[in-house]
Amino acid sequence: MKLRLAALCAVLALPCAAQPAAPAYPKVAPAPGGSVIVPTAGAERAVTEFHYSPARRAGDWLYISGVIAGPAPDEKRDAEAFKAQTRRAFAHLKRTLEAGGAGFADVVMINTFHVWNGPGFTGTRDEQFAAFSAVKDEFMSEPYPAWTAVGTSGLLTDNGVVEIQMIAYAPRK
Numbered sequence: 001m002k003l004r005l006a007a008l009c010a011v012l013a014l015p016c017a018a019q020p021a022a023p024a025y026p027k028v029a030p031a032p033g034g035s036v037i038v039p040t041a042g043a044e045r046a047v048t049e050f051h052y053s054p055a056r057r058a059g060d061w062l063y064i065s066g067v068i069a070g071p072a073p074d075e076k077r078d079a080e081a082f083k084a085q086t087r088r089a090f091a092h093l094k095r096t097l098e099a100g101g102a103g104f105a106d107v108v109m110i111n112t113f114h115v116w117n118g119p120g121f122t123g124t125r126d127e128q129f130a131a132f133s134a135v136k137d138e139f140m141s142e143p144y145p146a147w148t149a150v151g152t153s154g155l156l157t158d159n160g161v162v163e164i165q166m167i168a169y170a171p172r173k
Helices: 002-012 044-048 079-099 125-139
Strands: 027-031 034-038 055-058 061-069 107-115 146-152 162-169
Touching (some): 034 044, 061 079, 079 125
Antiparallel strands (some): 027 034, 034 055, 055 061, 107 162
């Protein structure tokens, strides 16, 4: 009977008490000095499984945890594929910034952690950096943020190529 009721509610697009409402995103939860920001359902895994915040507002500052760009199992690992993977990471960063009331123009600092010789990218260090920089410039214009790029031997995901962390100055309105 419950299954039939749920099916009827779905067909008629009626609210149904037997079906819980989907949570709304972004989620913003109070925290000391500001708030925790969870921009999407996918980012909620950071909180529930790994116990960190995708983004944390502290006063007028927004701290965004690292977002990894790299290939999915069925994706290529050349420069053009890496550009698409980097665009995907920047789109996620954009959603996170917007959920915190900011945009790329508010970013004052970027830290990137690059796996220069890992399995996620088949080109050289210079090719990887050029591809990453080109995509970054699609999303960010002058005045440019400060930026530190660090080479590392690995990231949390096996095929991760670069992890991008940001800090934005975004006074509350």
